[in-house]
Amino acid sequence: MAGPIRPTISDVARAAGVSRTTVSHALNGIGKVDPRTRERVVQAAAELGYRPSLRAQRLRSGQSRTIGLVSSMPVAVAGGPSKLGFFMEVAAAAAETALLHGFALVLVPPLDSDPPLDSLDIDGAIVIEPDQDDPTTKRLQSRGVPIVSIGPQRGTDLPHVDLRAPQVGRLLLDHLREQGADRIALLMGSGHRSWYVDLAEVYAEFSREHGMPPLVVEADESGGEETGQAACEELLAQHPEVDAICASVDAFAIGAVRAAESLGLDIPTDLRVATRYDGVRARTSTPTLTAVDLHLAQAAASAVELLLANLKGTEVPQVVTNPPPRLVPRASTLTG
Amino acid sequence: MAGPIRPTISDVARAAGVSRTTVSHALNGIGKVDPRTRERVVQAAAELGYRPSLRAQRLRSGQSRTIGLVSSMPVAVAGGPSKLGFFMEVAAAAAETALLHGFALVLVPPLDSDPPLDSLDIDGAIVIEPDQDDPTTKRLQSRGVPIVSIGPQRGTDLPHVDLRAPQVGRLLLDHLREQGADRIALLMGSGHRSWYVDLAEVYAEFSREHGMPPLVVEADESGGEETGQAACEELLAQHPEVDAICASVDAFAIGAVRAAESLGLDIPTDLRVATRYDGVRARTSTPTLTAVDLHLAQAAASAVELLLANLKGTEVPQVVTNPPPRLVPRASTLTG
Numbered sequence: 001m002a003g004p005i006r007p008t009i010s011d012v013a014r015a016a017g018v019s020r021t022t023v024s025h026a027l028n029g030i031g032k033v034d035p036r037t038r039e040r041v042v043q044a045a046a047e048l049g050y051r052p053s054l055r056a057q058r059l060r061s062g063q064s065r066t067i068g069l070v071s072s073m074p075v076a077v078a079g080g081p082s083k084l085g086f087f088m089e090v091a092a093a094a095a096e097t098a099l100l101h102g103f104a105l106v107l108v109p110p111l112d113s114d115p116p117l118d119s120l121d122i123d124g125a126i127v128i129e130p131d132q133d134d135p136t137t138k139r140l141q142s143r144g145v146p147i148v149s150i151g152p153q154r155g156t157d158l159p160h161v162d163l164r165a166p167q168v169g170r171l172l173l174d175h176l177r178e179q180g181a182d183r184i185a186l187l188m189g190s191g192h193r194s195w196y197v198d199l200a201e202v203y204a205e206f207s208r209e210h211g212m213p214p215l216v217v218e219a220d221e222s223g224g225e226e227t228g229q230a231a232c233e234e235l236l237a238q239h240p241e242v243d244a245i246c247a248s249v250d251a252f253a254i255g256a257v258r259a260a261e262s263l264g265l266d267i268p269t270d271l272r273v274a275t276r277y278d279g280v281r282a283r284t285s286t287p288t289l290t291a292v293d294l295h296l297a298q299a300a301a302s303a304v305e306l307l308l309a310n311l312k313g314t315e316v317p318q319v320v321t322n323p324p325p326r327l328v329p330r331a332s333t334l335t336g
Numbered sequence: 337m338a339g340p341i342r343p344t345i346s347d348v349a350r351a352a353g354v355s356r357t358t359v360s361h362a363l364n365g366i367g368k369v370d371p372r373t374r375e376r377v378v379q380a381a382a383e384l385g386y387r388p389s390l391r392a393q394r395l396r397s398g399q400s401r402t403i404g405l406v407s408s409m410p411v412a413v414a415g416g417p418s419k420l421g422f423f424m425e426v427a428a429a430a431a432e433t434a435l436l437h438g439f440a441l442v443l444v445p446p447l448d449s450d451p452p453l454d455s456l457d458i459d460g461a462i463v464i465e466p467d468q469d470d471p472t473t474k475r476l477q478s479r480g481v482p483i484v485s486i487g488p489q490r491g492t493d494l495p496h497v498d499l500r501a502p503q504v505g506r507l508l509l510d511h512l513r514e515q516g517a518d519r520i521a522l523l524m525g526s527g528h529r530s531w532y533v534d535l536a537e538v539y540a541e542f543s544r545e546h547g548m549p550p551l552v553v554e555a556d557e558s559g560g561e562e563t564g565q566a567a568c569e570e571l572l573a574q575h576p577e578v579d580a581i582c583a584s585v586d587a588f589a590i591g592a593v594r595a596a597e598s599l600g601l602d603i604p605t606d607l608r609v610a611t612r613y614d615g616v617r618a619r620t621s622t623p624t625l626t627a628v629d630l631h632l633a634q635a636a637a638s639a640v641e642l643l644l645a646n647l648k649g650t651e652v653p654q655v656v657t658n659p660p661p662r663l664v665p666r667a668s669t670l671t672g
Binding site: 091106121283284 | 342400423424428431440441443444445455456480616619620
């Protein structure tokens with residue numbers, strides 16, 4: 001399956017009767033080249049179908065014109081049944097925006113093993129919701145790769161697109177209360193992703209405001225649905241008064257639904273379940289899950305543009321705020 | 337946001353007291369280098385944190401270690417509400433397989449304009465279900481980029497992963513008949529994608545076998561749901577005896593559901609609707625749509641492996657047959 005033999009710069013030089021340097025200068029508009037010579041070189045190149053090597057051009061320019069999109073979530077949360085979730089929704093929009101700017105987008109999806117980042121020739125990367133000590137972000141930074149994140153990285157001043165986490169948390173908690181819940185528990189992932197920390201803060205504030213005893217359960221996100229279910233079953237056994245679960249990730253919300261089923265609780269009458277990401281899982285689970293439209297496509301486009309502006313060295317604001325999130329109420333909370 | 341200053345080969349040469357050529361030879365294991373000199377160079381490189389330029393290495397090897405995934409579908413079918421559909425499902429699995437082989441996957445999603453393919457530095461590409469005269473495939477081939485397709489390209493011997501189109505068509509038609517349909521119409525996209533041609537052939541055969549008068553309607557796929565709905569309304573007005581629609585793409589199936597609604601027909605009692613791709617649309621529409629599990633993740637992994645084998649020049653079979661498709665019956669056809 002070898003392609004057609006590609007003419008080289010030497011072929012053009014031979015055909016035009018000049019040196020390779022002259023060909024290079026003539027075609028790239030550098031140095032002084034006699035206009036008639038330039039004309040002869042251009043014509044020889046066209047006749048031979050010569051195209052300068054992209055890679056050589058890029059070596060000269062120092063740019064690969066490729067950016068990476070990196071998932072920072074474990075496979076159990078971002079892969080498997082969530083494979084078409086958050087990461088791929090961002091990827092679709094980011095790839096489109098990047099291409100329209102003449103950049104290619106390379107995907108680094110959730111992997112069971114460490115992604116082979118050192119073999120990626122990228123000018124910059126977008127990291128999705130990195131944890132405070134995200135090792136992938138660190139590795140890229142140690143290689144000098146400029147990074148932009150979707151959702152801020154705590155404890156850093158990484159340029160980012162702000163998904164308005166506190167507002168998202170408010171939307172979910174206020175909605176659960178409107179649907180009659182007065183003992184809402186928080187089902188959280190471990191780690192210090194900024195979304196988790198912001199949600200915990202909003203929840204603490206909300207609990208104080210409404211005189212509701214706070215109940216926060218942490219589960220290991222790498223366990224996905226199963227750890228979510230186990231944590232939820234334990235919580236409900238110890239606190240049968242809980243009438244709503246606000247789950248930080250959709251895998252945990254599915255776990256909460258399973259826990260309710262195994263305990264014979266009706267959703268939403270006995271237990272309301274809501275989660276953040278309005279993805280395939282929220283839309284296709286039984287019952288369908290109340291979630292929030294984060295305007296991810298727009299966040300992805302903004303992240304690409306922010307990264308490209310940083311690569312160009314343009315003076316830009318280092319935080320782009322996404323449009324206000326919108327609640328999408330569904331069967332899992334609508335008590336009627 | 338400039339990264340740390342990167343040490344160059346000259347810095348290493350200076351630190352080790354040797355020429356740049358010697359550094360290059362020592363680190364790349366080429367030429368004859370005195371072992372003590374090599375040791376000194378390696379140590380100087382490590383102390384400075386020098387890493388040879390990936391791009392320069394790739395220029396030498398002639399490989400970018402990047403492959404492209406190219407959508408050949410118009411935005412109306414593969415973008416918009418189908419954005420997380422076929423293309424992204426393939427992308428998620430292909431990116432994973434490529435990375436595990438040390439290759440990056442670049443996405444070329446459906447765009448309203450021509451994708452800027454000439455700026456992509458790729459070793460090869462996977463094209464999804466290309467039409468007979470797909471311009472993208474032609475452009476890549478004219479640049480000498482090796483291609484593998486998912487689904488064969490008609491009239492060519494392009495290496496490909498076979499999705500077993502005739503068997504998929506049979507599953508859908510047999511199922512509609514089992515659910516009581518005896519006047520099944522085919523709602524087809526225009527163009528000569530291999531899936532369409534195979535489906536039309538199976539449908540013709542099926543019609544003959546069952547003495548059913550064939551009814552095939554073609555709609556322009558670039559119109560998406562709307563042209564699907566319009567074509568379906570016209571069909572049902574002219575042929576009120578039609579009791580099932582087999583739609584070639586999910587956007588058209590959604591159009592068929594809308595047509596039934598606007599004509600006051602009940603699905604599935606009056607009209608059964610089935611389509612091929614068991615994606616987000618089929619799973620989330622109202623009613624949910626009967627479709628077929630094509631094992632796309634496996635097809636994607638096979639396509640990557642087939643492409644990489646071709647890049648290596650390994651002797652490999654040029655067609656990989658995917659596992660047998662599986663019908664996923666849902667509300668849109670289940671009359672029982």
